[in-house]
Amino acid sequence: QVLGVDLRNALRAGDLHVHFQPVADVGTGSLLGFEALARWTHPERGVVPPGLFIPVAEESGAIVDLGEWMLETVCQEATRWPLACTVAVNISVMQFEKSDLVAQVDGVLERTGLDPARLELEITESVLIHDTDYAVEVLNRLKARGVRIVLDDFGTGYSSLSYLKRFPFDKIKIDRSFVSEIGDSQQSAAIVRGVIGLARGLGVPVVAEGVEQAAHVDMLREEGCDQMQGYLIGRPAPIEDYGDLVFDHP
Numbered sequence: 001q002v003l004g005v006d007l008r009n010a011l012r013a014g015d016l017h018v019h020f021q022p023v024a025d026v027g028t029g030s031l032l033g034f035e036a037l038a039r040w041t042h043p044e045r046g047v048v049p050p051g052l053f054i055p056v057a058e059e060s061g062a063i064v065d066l067g068e069w070m071l072e073t074v075c076q077e078a079t080r081w082p083l084a085c086t087v088a089v090n091i092s093v094m095q096f097e098k099s100d101l102v103a104q105v106d107g108v109l110e111r112t113g114l115d116p117a118r119l120e121l122e123i124t125e126s127v128l129i130h131d132t133d134y135a136v137e138v139l140n141r142l143k144a145r146g147v148r149i150v151l152d153d154f155g156t157g158y159s160s161l162s163y164l165k166r167f168p169f170d171k172i173k174i175d176r177s178f179v180s181e182i183g184d185s186q187q188s189a190a191i192v193r194g195v196i197g198l199a200r201g202l203g204v205p206v207v208a209e210g211v212e213q214a215a216h217v218d219m220l221r222e223e224g225c226d227q228m229q230g231y232l233i234g235r236p237a238p239i240e241d242y243g244d245l246v247f248d249h250p
């Protein structure tokens, strides 16, 4: 709870910043865009990992403020880049349910002037559990703005294939827990192949997360996976670390 209070102060104090992790095309290896990930440097505790503060932020409600700040900051940042690539922002369940996400997105797009087609909103299946009709309506309104809706962490949580029928996702992300085990677990390999096949059958682009080895890329290419993300491609880092790709773009 201490962290929950601190987090709101941190937002005001400017102790939060954004790291960007590249997403690449499996076939060509070329850069398609970035996923934005929140980072917190606490004045006394030092770097607080998001695995720790995101759950705390969800519980305290601070995630709503954090989420708004992320959207604004990331969209503003992306408009500075000569390279017109995509940027993905994670939307938590509470931000989805407790705030007017459509109004937030409209406001951010208007203030920043970002092309909506460059913005991807990553949601998990849990957003669809409570009130599926409401969630589908919100997602459709966002989609009508030209924003892309991505299903994150697919295969974990309370996965239900019926969600894939209820809403036309623009992209499906295979959770890294399956991808990182491709070489060690026949089960994980089968699940990765299965999800790629499913996505292809549905005509939805699919991205593999947690790509750490060249062998993962070989398998993903063979299976026809579209996009990849992971430490092998690039770690989450300040955008300056990817400056040659983003700022030196003609």
Ligand code: G
Binding pocket: 036, 037, 038, 039, 049, 050, 051, 054, 067, 070, 090, 091, 092, 236
């Ligand atoms: O950034 P990793 O690098 O450690 O992130 C850990 C977890 O925190 C992931 O599940 C990621 O989706 C989540 N996360 C990171 N940044 C954000 C954010 O800005 N908003 C939300 N809702 N989750 C985030």
Ligand code: G
Binding pocket: 021, 037, 090, 152, 153, 176, 209, 210, 211, 212, 229, 230, 231, 232, 236
């Ligand atoms: O839940 P979400 O998919 O948004 O979380 C992304 C998380 O995955 C971040 O914590 C990010 O740092 C982490 N991540 C990204 N690539 C890799 C990878 O190749 N290996 C591992 N172990 N974690 C990764």
Ligand code: MN
Binding pocket: 035, 090, 122, 152
């Ligand atoms: Mn994500």
Ligand code: NA
Binding pocket: 152, 153, 154, 173, 174, 175, 176, 209
């Ligand atoms: Na994920």
